[in-house]
Amino acid sequence: MYVAVKGGEAAIANAHRLLADRRRGDRSLPSITIEQVVEQLGLAVDRIMAEASVYDRSLAALAVRQARGDMIEAIFILRAYRTTLPRFGYSEPIDTAGMLVERRVSATYKDLPGGQLLGPTFDYTHRLLDPSLIGDEPVAAPAMKEPGEQAMRVSDILDGEGLIEGDGQMPGGHVAGDLTREPMEFPMPRDLRLQALARGDEGFLLALAYSTQRGYGRTHPFVGEVRIGEVEVELDLPELGFAVSLGTIRVTECQMVNQFKGSAKQPPQFTRGYGLVFGQSERKAMSMSLVDRALRTDEFSEDIVAPAQDQEFVISHADNVQATGFVEHLKLPHYVDFQAELDLVRRMRRDHEAARAGQANGMKEAAE
Amino acid sequence: MNAQHTLDTAPGTAGRKEGMRLLARATLAELTAAWEAIADKPDVAPVRGPETGLVMVRGRIGGGGDPFNLGEATVSRATVRLSTGEVGHGQMLGTDKERARYAAIFDALFQNDAHRPAVEALHGLIAARLDREDQRKAEETAATRVDFFTMVRGED
Amino acid sequence: MGTQSQIYAGAFADPVFAAQSVFRTLMDSFARPGTIGRLSTQSSPPSPLGNASGAVALTLCDQDTAVWLSPALAKSAVSQWIAFHTGACVTEAKDEARFAFFEKGAAVPGFDQFALGTQEYPDRSTTLVVEVEALTGGQPLVARGPGIKTEIVVAPKGLPDVFLDFWTANRAIFPRGIDLVLTAEDSVLCLPRTTKLERE
Numbered sequence: 022m023y024v025a026v027k028g029g030e031a032a033i034a035n036a037h038r039l040l041a042d043r044r045r046g047d048r049s050l051p052s053i054t055i056e057q058v059v060e061q062l063g064l065a066v067d068r069i070m071a072e073a074s075v076y077d078r079s080l081a082a083l084a085v086r087q088a089r090g091d092m093i094e095a096i097f098i099l100r101a102y103r104t105t106l107p108r109f110g111y112s113e114p115i116d117t118a119g120m121l122v123e124r125r126v127s128a129t130y131k132d133l134p135g136g137q138l139l140g141p142t143f144d145y146t147h148r149l150l151d152p153s154l155i156g157d158e159p160v161a162a163p164a165m166k167e168p169g170e171q172a173m174r175v176s177d178i179l180d181g182e183g184l185i186e187g188d189g190q191m192p193g194g195h196v197a198g199d200l201t202r203e204p205m206e207f208p209m210p211r212d213l214r215l216q217a218l219a220r221g222d223e224g225f226l227l228a229l230a231y232s233t234q235r236g237y238g239r240t241h242p243f244v245g246e247v248r249i250g251e252v253e254v255e256l257d258l259p260e261l262g263f264a265v266s267l268g269t270i271r272v273t274e275c276q277m278v279n280q281f282k283g284s285a286k287q288p289p290q291f292t293r294g295y296g297l298v299f300g301q302s303e304r305k306a307m308s309m310s311l312v313d314r315a316l317r318t319d320e321f322s323e324d325i326v327a328p329a330q331d332q333e334f335v336i337s338h339a340d341n342v343q344a345t346g347f348v349e350h351l352k353l354p355h356y357v358d359f360q361a362e363l364d365l366v367r368r369m370r371r372d373h374e375a376a377r378a379g380q381a382n383g384m385k386e387a388a389e
Numbered sequence: 390m391n392a393q394h395t396l397d398t399a400p401g402t403a404g405r406k407e408g409m410r411l412l413a414r415a416t417l418a419e420l421t422a423a424w425e426a427i428a429d430k431p432d433v434a435p436v437r438g439p440e441t442g443l444v445m446v447r448g449r450i451g452g453g454g455d456p457f458n459l460g461e462a463t464v465s466r467a468t469v470r471l472s473t474g475e476v477g478h479g480q481m482l483g484t485d486k487e488r489a490r491y492a493a494i495f496d497a498l499f500q501n502d503a504h505r506p507a508v509e510a511l512h513g514l515i516a517a518r519l520d521r522e523d524q525r526k527a528e529e530t531a532a533t534r535v536d537f538f539t540m541v542r543g544e545d
Numbered sequence: 546m547g548t549q550s551q552i553y554a555g556a557f558a559d560p561v562f563a564a565q566s567v568f569r570t571l572m573d574s575f576a577r578p579g580t581i582g583r584l585s586t587q588s589s590p591p592s593p594l595g596n597a598s599g600a601v602a603l604t605l606c607d608q609d610t611a612v613w614l615s616p617a618l619a620k621s622a623v624s625q626w627i628a629f630h631t632g633a634c635v636t637e638a639k640d641e642a643r644f645a646f647f648e649k650g651a652a653v654p655g656f657d658q659f660a661l662g663t664q665e666y667p668d669r670s671t672t673l674v675v676e677v678e679a680l681t682g683g684q685p686l687v688a689r690g691p692g693i694k695t696e697i698v699v700a701p702k703g704l705p706d707v708f709l710d711f712w713t714a715n716r717a718i719f720p721r722g723i724d725l726v727l728t729a730e731d732s733v734l735c736l737p738r739t740t741k742l743e744r745e
Contacts, residue, residue, distance in 0.1 A: 074461060075460065075462070076461065103443060106463070108445065108609065110444055110608060113447070114456040117448070121523060139533040139535065163532065168531040176452065191454075195455065212457035215448075215450060216457055216460075256480065259625075259629075266410035267480055268414055295452070
């Protein structure tokens with residue numbers, strides 16, 4: 022028999038009303054606008070776009086405002102919204118070599134074509150709280166300088182010597198899979214793994230990447246290159262017979278270079294892990310590239326000895342919307358479930374006590 | 390698909406493609422100002438949309454390898470038909486359906502000989518603004534380029 | 546070769562409400578196999594696709610549903626019309642199609658040439674949308690199965706002679722198999738794979 026219990030309607034309505042009140046906070050303060058969130062909390066917006074897997078600054082800003090700054094809640098809201106939209110198609114692959122670069126650094130070559138472009142980075146700041154930001158002090162305009170040559174890809178430099186593996190190729194005839202359309206299956210090809218990692222939780226990927234550095238999965242990585250900037254998105258219009266540009270998006274790309282001592286099939290060379298993330302998110306792109314490399318065990322005949330190399334473990338737990346759904350559902354009513362468990366434990370307890378009493382009697386009898 | 394290119398009869402596909410690229414980046418103010426300036430406005434009938442949906446943005450493994458699906462982006466699009474017969478398409482990132490509708494109108498006007506000069510003027514305006522913005526960004530980034538120099542210590 | 550007016554015209558005037566209304570009719574018709582559902586909204590697709598079939602296409606097809614068209618439809622402006630208004634791509638492989646469309650009088654190949662789904666995902670099969678001469682007045686068939694209280698007689702006119710054999714074979718591979726939407730004029734009659742058909 023199933024007995025449905027109703028109730029809580031008024032409580033829920035009032036809870037929502039209270040949430041709206043707490044979200045607004047002190048009414049004597051001006052409310053934050055979406056534009057302010059986009060402009061002044063841009064990296065929070067970027068993280069929401071990356072992990073919701075939806076590129077739209079305004080919607081991401083709305084989501085984080087609605088979520089009172091709770092990032093995973095904001096990601097959840099944006100993910101939910103995307104399901105209401107029709108799919109128009111798949112873009113032409115973006116060309117990161119043709120990026121309008123805003124930052125590009127390499128840890129492998131000091132003097133490389135295009136140079137080390139620091140861009141708007143936290144690196145080399147003192148990480149001291151800045152009291153001037155308590156108020157609204159004027160901020161100087163950026164310095165300007167005549168641009169130099171186009172920043173060439175670092176992987177192309179090493180490629181000239183034949184010391185590095187090429188860009189990733191899938192087996193002939195492979196069609197890129199889409200996680201949003203087909204259920205996950207393992208083993209999962211690299212293209213699908215990259216899609217899962219690109220929308221994976223930054224904290225989870227960071228921890229896994231860190232674990233590879235601490236010895237859980239042998240790696241010896243260098244940042245060949247991190248670049249941030251705008252790339253064009255083009256969509257093929259069948260009704261016209263050509264692709265048109267829809268505008269630009271900002272992405273972060275990381276080429277992680279790893280030493281590889283070679284195998285029976287391959288000579289010693291550098292292998293690569295790849296990271297590509299919506300928005301400006303170096304930490305995520307670097308973590309993604311380390312985890313991507315760690316997961317390529319089958320390509321390099323490596324033993325799976327660490328969590329970061331186990332694709333089923335990594336991919337199944339990288340999505341924070343799935344994770345939060347399953348963890349947080351535990352707080353929802355489980356009254357009937359628990360009642361059944363309670364009965365079971367009571368019965369086991371009775372059996373246990375009866376057995377103990379029986380044992381005690383047996384010992385007594387034996388002693389007599 | 391023998392009929393795929395039948396619609397592509399507007400003079401200068403390259404010009405139209407570049408025009409659509411620019412219209413995708415136009416601000417609402419630029420579009421409405423250009424529309425207001427047109428003297429003999431044709432009537433505009435919707436054919437599809439304006440509507441907002443998603444495009445799956447693809448990247449390449451390793452930057453230049455085989456494609457993979459990176460994540461989706463919001464896109465708004467519209468198709469309109471002018472009373473003079475031309476059909477135009479507008480599509481751009483984001484959720485602004487009004488901009489998409491205007492972009493479709495100007496794509497249609499571009500195919501009309503009488504209106505093309507006005508559309509080309511709008512294209513020029515947008516292109517000039519984008520050039521200024523890109524140039525500014527490039528110069529700001531260039532100012533953060535590291536100039537390495539070697540410190541000489543000691544006598545020899 | 547399609548002209549602009551053939552391709553761009555003829556979709557729903559009010560896409561959201563029209564699609565909802567057609568979807569409701571289709572859902573009810575699949576829930577009550579053998580009943581005739583009248584579409585309150587119609588499309589005017591390029592010939593030779595019928596109006597009701599066009600409405601079904603506009604309602605059910607999208608970017609994720611590959612569509613197969615009968616040879617006559619594939620040659621017409623219909624493929625571009627469907628592509629433009631629904632986003633669906635037209636495929637030549639029957640077993641990759643989620644929907645297959647046939648104009649009135651078209652030859653219908655064996656159902657097993659289409660996608661039949663798998664044991665794990667029986668939903669991944671093709672739905673055939675077949676326009677017939679009329680939904681009544683043909684050879685009477687007795688339908689039984691889920692959604693039918695006892696039995697109902699259906700008599701679509703203009704089905705190929707081998708239809709009953711095809712349908713019986715389709716029933717035999719349940720839970721796999723195709724589903725069928727018959728259309729005529731402004732109406733539909735749906736036969737899900739669960740329905741059993743016999744001669745009266």
